Amino acid sequence: MQAGVIAVQGDVSEHASAIKRAARAHGEDADVVEIRNAGIVPDCDVLLMPGGESTTISRLLRDEGIASEIQDHVAAGKPVLATCAGLIVASTDAKDERVETLDLIDVTVDRNAFGRQKDSFEAPLDVKGLDSPFPAVFIRAPLIDEIGEDVQVLATWEGDPVAVKQGAIVGTSFHPELTTDARIHDLAFFDTVEASQ
Numbered sequence: 053m054q055a056g057v058i059a060v061q062g063d064v065s066e067h068a069s070a071i072k073r074a075a076r077a078h079g080e081d082a083d084v085v086e087i088r089n090a091g092i093v094p095d096c097d098v099l100l101m102p103g104g105e106s107t108t109i110s111r112l113l114r115d116e117g118i119a120s121e122i123q124d125h126v127a128a129g130k131p132v133l134a135t136c137a138g139l140i141v142a143s144t145d146a147k148d149e150r151v152e153t154l155d156l157i158d159v160t161v162d163r164n165a166f167g168r169q170k171d172s173f174e175a176p177l178d179v180k181g182l183d184s185p186f187p188a189v190f191i192r193a194p195l196i197d198e199i200g201e202d203v204q205v206l207a208t209w210e211g212d213p214v215a216v217k218q219g220a221i222v223g224t225s226f227h228p229e230l231t232t233d234a235r236i237h238d239l240a241f242f243d244t245v246e247a248s249q
């Protein structure tokens with residue numbers, strides 16, 4: 053499996069190891085490539101859009117010509133996991149004109165709704181398709197406040213959706229790579245939600 057991790061900003065090594073761990077659990081080998089310029093996404097089977105700063109990420113994706121390649125990847129029905137700022141960029145509306153969203157998943161998000169860096173927290177989360185709670189780390193996490201009718205809610209926190217799925221895209225407000233638990237990567241890339249239903 054060829055997995056691409058969008059790496060226009062920040063360190064993405066935790067995601068790379070979570071993808072490899074999830075693949076290994078399925079008896080597969082994942083090659084992980086870091087994406088900083090155009091021309092690589094078309095060769096990827098799955099894509100990961102990590103956290104960071106959504107204003108910066110969306111600008112770099114557009115300037116580097118990667119944004120339209122991600123949209124083509126999704127149009128072809130290939131899996132994407134978008135986490136935190138990645139979810140903000142993947143949304144249809146971030147209610148912030150500095151973020152050029154890619155309209156990959158029909159949700160409206162509220163950036164930093166969970167508060168600032170000091171308000172980061174970890175919580176055990178019930179996620180559809182997982183048989184025990186997932187240790188979810190929220191860091192300046194976006195709140196998903198409107199969801200389209202084709203969007204499935206996989207998890208909520210205090211009544212609000214924090215993990216969603218539409219077609220082959222999974223989006224999370226939290227950072228699933230910051231634990232040793234690779235089950236979110238597993239359900240995003242190996243479609244274990246559908247399998248469990």
Ligand code: GLN
Pocket residue numbers: 102103104105106107135136137138140163164191192193194
């Ligand atoms: N709040 C950040 C943003 O708006 C996202 C934070 C994160 O990815 N941990 O881009």
